[in-house]
Amino acid sequence: MAGTLTLMTETLFEFDAALADSQLDEGWTIGNAVNGGFSMARMAAGVRPIVDADGRHPDCVALSAYFLSAARPGSYTVEAELVRSGRTMSTGQVSLWQEEAGERVERIRALTTFGDLTALSEPMRRQSEPPSMPPPEECFGFADVPEGMSSFPPPPIMDRVDMRFDPATSTWAVGQPSRQGRMRAWVRFRDAREPDPLSLLFFLDAMPPAAFDLGLMGWAPTLELTGHVRAVPAAGWLQVEITTDNFSATLLEEDARIWDSTGRLVAQSRQLAAVRVPRS
């Protein structure tokens, strides 16, 4: 009960308040669906007490989420199971459920491994270097798109996340996709909450789909996303790059990489996503 009282009297950052909420909040949606990255962070937070019962494995190191049906704003339950408790890592399974038309429906099922990222990230021996981009103040936010020019109405999530797109990879926002399948941005929470390993799971899937840069502006639902968190991020802006190289029929992969403000690679992911392709 002491924990609950503390929770109620502190002012939480928006992300932490949303994670603690018994409802999936409309503020973290894209279209009608709750953002996949937010759902993954919520699931990791839900399984953590079970895989980290003794405090040795506090950080989600790997998480593979299979998206079964779109999560909607509203009430939900998280079910978590300890799969294996190990010396340096522990593995769990976690599902997110909602009620729909009187039935319990599983939205997402994930396997995940937790460990101590402080011990598992030093020394850094080799890494992918961060891409070269102009500083955040020379990049574009959604607010910078001239009125009537935007091909993409900003979703509610953009009220919570400050996202500054590299001009070299943001022509899709004004209807001129580069068709390179590449997008780069600086990202951070608007309310100054600093990044941590849990929020990296969110940021891995917070960008608009890479498919936008191929001229496919529709929803690109994720079928599967696996994220690896490789280090505790430093405070400040994160740099995110997403790319897609392999696109067949309606399926494409999207790779995301995140570097922290010191240029350290802190997380990466690959997802398999579906897109709707207009008949030509």
Next chain:
Amino acid sequence: MAGTLTLMTETLFEFDAALADSQLDEGWTIGNAVNGGFSMARMAAGVRPIVDADGRHPDCVALSAYFLSAARPGSYTVEAELVRSGRTMSTGQVSLWQEEAGERVERIRALTTFGDLTALSEPMRRQSEPPSMPPPEECFGFADVPEGMSSFPPPPIMDRVDMRFDPATSTWAVGQPSRQGRMRAWVRFRDAREPDPLSLLFFLDAMPPAAFDLGLMGWAPTLELTGHVRAVPAAGWLQVEITTDNFSATLLEEDARIWDSTGRLVAQSRQLAAVRVPRS
């Protein structure tokens, strides 16, 4: 019973015979452990009847395996569950168990999505081009390493797989790792079994670890591996490239990509693996 009789009277290829065997065969091991790629293929074969009950979703499109403890040659059981049956894809869960010291021990747990790759792979819209390499007859097999020069005794799996390493990325085999974290090879089954989507799961994790090319010649156990199978492969040699870019403390990722004999990208994977790093 008709099916069983057919099975007993046909001559099976080694890979298919091993998949049908009630024992994990020593011929598919690396060190003391059953190869992870073989185990993934076995698990996909085990879950298929459940996710593909009506024959609409015959192919494993995505599989995320969490390796909990090393699988050993000997008896095992596979437990499979249907998670969701959908219109274009179905998702299942599958575990591989063995007995150890009188206890049931879970070796690997996986989530997987199946679909119809013929429908999900055409048309091919964009892809990663295959690397440029000399033809198989100009590449090195394990048998080509001069006696006494090999830093890597060929594991039993190499009796089953014909693997021809690109000379440009095989100096690790004679104790001269390039430290690029990159390895390329042509691969095929020695008994002329042609590749199919199921065997691609095996080939995604059949190469020596990319860590060998960083000079780390020990076992590199996989913690998590997610594979995406993107197309039905054509007959003939497969071209495999593995790379690692991010290596901290004892953890590194290894990405694998496979192209078929027509140059089509047919599968890719990323794994998180652990290595033992000698103190310097």
